[in-house]
Amino acid sequence: MALTLIPPSGSDVAVGLAGTAGASVLALLDPELASRAQFGWTISVHILFAALSIGLAPFVVYFTWKSVRTGSEAYERLQSFWLKVFGVGFVMGTVTGIPMSFQFGTNFPRFSEVAGELIGGPLAFEAKMAFFLEAVFLGVLLFGRERVSDRKYVLSSVLVGVGAWLSGFWILVVNAWMQTPRGYEIVTKNGMAVAELTDPIAAFFNPRMGWMYVHMVNAAVISVALFVGGIAAYIVWRRRESTAWRTALRLAVVLLLVSAPLQAAHGDAYARHVEDTQPQKFAAMEGHYETGQADLHLIAVPKEPEALTDPRAENLYTVSVPGVASFLASGGDFDAEVTGLNAYEENPPVALVFWSFRLMVGLGFLFIGLALWGGRLVYSGRVAESDRFLKSMMISTPLGFAALLTGWYVTEIGRQPWVIQDVLKTSDAVSSTLSPVEATATLVAFVVIYLGLVSASLYVLKRLIEDELQHIPGREAPGGTERGSIPGVADDD
Amino acid sequence: MTEPASLSLAAEPLLLPTEAYLVPSLPVIWFGVVVFALTMYVALDGFDFGIGMLYATRSNDHERETLLSAFGPVWDANEVWLVAFGTMLLAAFPRVYSRLLSEHYVIVMAFVLALLFRGVGPELLEQHEGERWQQACELSFVAGSTLAPFFLGTLAAGWLFAVPLVSLPAVLTGVGVVALSVVTGSAFVAAKTDPDFAASIARYGQIATVVYLGGVLALLGTVALRNAGGVAEIILSLPVFAVVGASASAGGAGIAFASRGRYRAWLIAAFSLPILLGALVAVVLYPVLYPATGLTVEAAVVSPLALNLTTVLGLPVLVVVLWYFKFLYSVFGGPIEADGYGQ
Numbered sequence: 141m142a143l144t145l146i147p148p149s150g151s152d153v154a155v156g157l158a159g160t161a162g163a164s165v166l167a168l169l170d171p172e173l174a175s176r177a178q179f180g181w182t183i184s185v186h187i188l189f190a191a192l193s194i195g196l197a198p199f200v201v202y203f204t205w206k207s208v209r210t211g212s213e214a215y216e217r218l219q220s221f222w223l224k225v226f227g228v229g230f231v232m233g234t235v236t237g238i239p240m241s242f243q244f245g246t247n248f249p250r251f252s253e254v255a256g257e258l259i260g261g262p263l264a265f266e267a268k269m270a271f272f273l274e275a276v277f278l279g280v281l282l283f284g285r286e287r288v289s290d291r292k293y294v295l296s297s298v299l300v301g302v303g304a305w306l307s308g309f310w311i312l313v314v315n316a317w318m319q320t321p322r323g324y325e326i327v328t329k330n331g332m333a334v335a336e337l338t339d340p341i342a343a344f345f346n347p348r349m350g351w352m353y354v355h356m357v358n359a360a361v362i363s364v365a366l367f368v369g370g371i372a373a374y375i376v377w378r379r380r381e382s383t384a385w386r387t388a389l390r391l392a393v394v395l396l397l398v399s400a401p402l403q404a405a406h407g408d409a410y411a412r413h414v415e416d417t418q419p420q421k422f423a424a425m426e427g428h429y430e431t432g433q434a435d436l437h438l439i440a441v442p443k444e445p446e447a448l449t450d451p452r453a454e455n456l457y458t459v460s461v462p463g464v465a466s467f468l469a470s471g472g473d474f475d476a477e478v479t480g481l482n483a484y485e486e487n488p489p490v491a492l493v494f495w496s497f498r499l500m501v502g503l504g505f506l507f508i509g510l511a512l513w514g515g516r517l518v519y520s521g522r523v524a525e526s527d528r529f530l531k532s533m534m535i536s537t538p539l540g541f542a543a544l545l546t547g548w549y550v551t552e553i554g555r556q557p558w559v560i561q562d563v564l565k566t567s568d569a570v571s572s573t574l575s576p577v578e579a580t581a582t583l584v585a586f587v588v589i590y591l592g593l594v595s596a597s598l599y600v601l602k603r604l605i606e607d608e609l610q611h612i613p614g615r616e617a618p619g620g621t622e623r624g625s626i627p628g629v630a631d632d633d
Numbered sequence: 634m635t636e637p638a639s640l641s642l643a644a645e646p647l648l649l650p651t652e653a654y655l656v657p658s659l660p661v662i663w664f665g666v667v668v669f670a671l672t673m674y675v676a677l678d679g680f681d682f683g684i685g686m687l688y689a690t691r692s693n694d695h696e697r698e699t700l701l702s703a704f705g706p707v708w709d710a711n712e713v714w715l716v717a718f719g720t721m722l723l724a725a726f727p728r729v730y731s732r733l734l735s736e737h738y739v740i741v742m743a744f745v746l747a748l749l750f751r752g753v754g755p756e757l758l759e760q761h762e763g764e765r766w767q768q769a770c771e772l773s774f775v776a777g778s779t780l781a782p783f784f785l786g787t788l789a790a791g792w793l794f795a796v797p798l799v800s801l802p803a804v805l806t807g808v809g810v811v812a813l814s815v816v817t818g819s820a821f822v823a824a825k826t827d828p829d830f831a832a833s834i835a836r837y838g839q840i841a842t843v844v845y846l847g848g849v850l851a852l853l854g855t856v857a858l859r860n861a862g863g864v865a866e867i868i869l870s871l872p873v874f875a876v877v878g879a880s881a882s883a884g885g886a887g888i889a890f891a892s893r894g895r896y897r898a899w900l901i902a903a904f905s906l907p908i909l910l911g912a913l914v915a916v917v918l919y920p921v922l923y924p925a926t927g928l929t930v931e932a933a934v935v936s937p938l939a940l941n942l943t944t945v946l947g948l949p950v951l952v953v954v955l956w957y958f959k960f961l962y963s964v965f966g967g968p969i970e971a972d973g974y975g976q
């Protein structure tokens with residue numbers, strides 16, 4: 141049952157771009173479009189920092205434990221470096237996350253009202269069980285080395301990590317529920333249709349939850365393994381003698397070797413689950429329009445630039461395997477019928493979903509290749525000697541985050557036009573009191589400010605790396621002095 | 634998409650009643666919990682704001698570093714109380730959450746952006762020695778620390794008295810929260826630093842106490858005269874007189890303690906002010922939770938199962954949170970070290 145049948149509360153006047161803003165100097169956006177762009181933008185920036193926390197937590201715990209236990213200077217340096225990165229990332233995550241979370245109320249109040257009983261609990265658990273834990277013990281970790289015992293110090297790092305992973309859990313409970321809502325009933329309350337919680341276990345452990353948690357946490361681990369590995373590769377490239385950074389590089393490669401293939405195998409099964417639960421999203425991912433047998437496009441290249449925005453099979457040069465999408469979706473039947481996009485009244489922006497999905501999968505395979513190559517080098521003990529590998533790692537520094545973002549674009553844009561699948565449309569969730577001026581102004585402010593924050597974070601990272609290079613004893617690598625500043629390491633985050 | 638079949642099984646494994654609240658007064662308890670989280674936020678992040686504002690009054694590097702060292706280890710954890718307040722309001726009273734935020738769009742956005750600038754300023758300050766960079770970071774810290782409590786106050790006025798953003802009650806509330814932040818901030822710093830520094834900080838705290846108490850009286854007088862949000866009757870009631878009287882006593886005692894250099898005692902007096910303010914908020918609101926529409930606690934609360942679940946899973950955790958806040962403040966108890974707690 142879709143809530144769109146129920147008239148929205150208040151004066152739900154659609155204030156559009158046409159007509160009202162024509163005379164204005166500023167091109168004002170429709171509040172719905174501006175709200176969606178604003179949420180999409182703020183979450184895109186925030187999730188980079190959130191994923192950094194989740195993925196970096198194991199590194200911080202490991203380096204903290206090793207440095208406390210062995211007292212080795214190498215581990216102390218690694219611990220201090222990555223803890224600083226974690227600290228900056230956490231602050232950025234906090235300041236970007238708070239405005240983002242408040243948008244549930246400021247921009248999408250109908251969503252909060254309709255889903256409050258289902259999402260409020262998990263969000264409050266996130267704050268109380270996870271966010272507090274992380275923030276309190278990060279304070280101890282960053283400033284309390286001399287004030288607590290070794291044991292409490294290591295324990296603090298573990299609690300920070302637990303906080304980060306638990307935080308992801310509760311947030312994903314909410315998101316997974318928006319994909320596959322369960323455990324609720326639509327009731328009328330104060331004259332308005334809202335979802336009432338009827339079964340917390342079904343709601344929290346909804347069909348998507350497990351898939352999403354594994355895929356996201358692993359994506360964060362991959363992203364940060366590439367991030368740590370790329371920075372370590374750069375430092376090793378500049379200072380071959382650094383045993384500490386060789387260790388960090390090896391550790392990153394080993395983590396990648398485990399996580400990258402796991403992500404591909406898991407993703408394959410996950411896609412089948414999406415076809416089961418959200419056929420429309422699956423059709424958008426595959427650019428599948430006509431209901432029937434679906435082919436898998438291994439490679440798709442648009443014939444003309446315009447085809448980028450309309451990825452139908454006839455607009456693409458494809459290398460396709462007939463029936464394989466049917467096979468994957470059904471779990472073994474090449475002729476299985478897959479519902480096409482033409483079966484729906486309203487579709488998500490197919491091109492965004494289609495290309496995001498391809499980019500994510502392509503990057504995923506690239507990471508597997510990189511992991512296997514690095515694994516071989518680590519095994520033969522030559523990981524620090526191969527310039528080509530080190531440079532490949534450097535270039536790949538931001539690519540894990542890019543894959544993670546495109547994956548989320550598939551998930552979130554692919555769910556449109558729904559904010560809660562088959563329950564509430566995004567257009568019905570938007571605030572009716574929001575004016576185009578307010579919506580546009582805050583969107584512009586968030587774009588400018590968050591870009592500033594990302595730039596500042598990259599600048600801090602660059603400074604930390606330069607500082608680290610100065611602290612590493614020994615000579616420059618042959619030709620190292622001419623290598624100049626960082627190539628591509630800090631291009632993107 | 635609903636699955637009525639699962640209804641009968643609902644919550645059985647959790648042993649939670651689905652038809653009735655665990656105790657009949659549970660909605661009222663949650664009203665109290667939400668106000669408590671807001672009070673914790675105003676008390677704890679309030680002193681962070683105060684430190685940020687006091688920062689502008691110092692030109693000595695050592696004193697500035699001392700202030701930053703007091704702020705560094707705790708501010709982020711303090712700020713989480715805002716998230717706790719917001720999410721618990723959403724969990725227990727979703728309609729109030731969505732109305733409060735969507736109907737005060739501009740002020741909420743201004744507030745969260747001020748918080749953002751307050752947070753990143755000190756974090757980026759030490760990253761670069763350039764003069765312009767330093768000035769920009771300091772401006773970000775001080776302006777964010779001043780504007781955030783002001784916007785928080787105006788938002789609170791819009792909520793409690795249903796007054797517009799630009800109105801005398803809104804401005805008075807904003808100034809009141811700013812002054813309160815200076816009181817708690819200076820008391821916190823004074824209790825943790827050397828006597829000379831403490832004495833010069835205490836002066837600001839004493840002035841701010843007078844401004845705060847004056848602001849509260851002016852605010853209550855104004856809203857009572859205008860009957861904003863229909864609160865005149867409540868404001869002229871005994872509980873409000875009691876809370877205001879207690880605030881005046883605590884404020885007066887605080888000023889006296891500060892003059893005599895009894896900074897520990899001042900700390901207690903100063904932090905009783907935000908607690909009394911929380912009580913004032915509760916008294917002014919209850920039983921209504923959103924005066925603009927007259928929405929009551931009983932009408933806005935979620936269904937029994939949802940609230941029972943949030944209670945059973947959430948309230949014990951809140952107790953644990955308080956415990957590890959105690960741990961955090963004990964780790965960073967005692968005198969502040971300007972070098973950043975041994976970092």
